[in-house]
Amino acid sequence: GQQVMQIPQYQHVQEGEDFTTYCNSSTTLSNIQWYKQRPGGHPVFLIQLVKSGEVKKQKRLTFQFGEAKKNSSLHITATQTTDVGTYFCAGSGSARQLTFGSGTQLTVLP
Amino acid sequence: ETGVTQSPTHLIKTRGQQVTLRCSSQSGHNTVSWYQQALGQGPQFIFQYYREEENGRGNFPPRFSGLQFPNYSSELNVNALELDDSALYLCASSLQSGFAGGDTQYFGPGTRLTVL
Secondary structure, eight states: OOOEEEEOSEEEEETTOOEEEEEEESSOOSEEEEEEEOTTSOOEEEEEEOSTTOEEEETTEEEEEOTTSSEEEEEESSOOGGGOEEEEEEEEOSSSSOEEOOOEEEEEEO | OOSOEEEOSEEEEOTTOOEEEEEEOOTTOOEEEEEEEOTTSOOEEEEEEETTEEEEEOSOOTTEEEEEOTTSEEEEEEOSOOGGGOEEEEEEEEOSSSOGGGSOOEEOOOEEEEEO
16 A cells, blocks of 8 residues: 655754655655644644656745655754644645654754 | 544454444545554555545455445445554545556544554
């Protein structure tokens, strides 16, 4: 079945440093979504990418979808303490479901 | 807030018991998906309902079953609980065509189930 792998599992950064998490799928994806889950909270939708090579920005967050539609990344510029949480990618392929990665837990040290 | 609610917030059961978890979707969202999230893991897709019919299922045994009702509410039922069923159970509603993989998922706050 479809597998989605995410690295790193944990990332500690100093406030103001950049952060990147990477997502790789075992199969070609029709789209990829990114979610953020704060400690004790539930996943909250950030963005969806559909096109090969697509790049989208939301303020300090930059999302990319690979040319082969099998990988994606999320980059945060100049992290802030409000960025703390776990970031999940979730991809869908031929199956009628979203497959989530295991997430990257981001800690931002003040 | 997503407008998706779940009850109860927390639940403790013993092995072998049965449990029913409830979800109320956003009005107009005709697709609901249920996920199991173990500690430190990403949500795992259990199944999906579209217009009251199951139309997608993940790798979960038949003792996990569900219902969706016309009033945008739904249920997840788990029979013969096992210790490994301890997890956060999330429902997520979406707006479009019954293909949750292509829709934004609006998650509820979850039900934390502990099986002793």
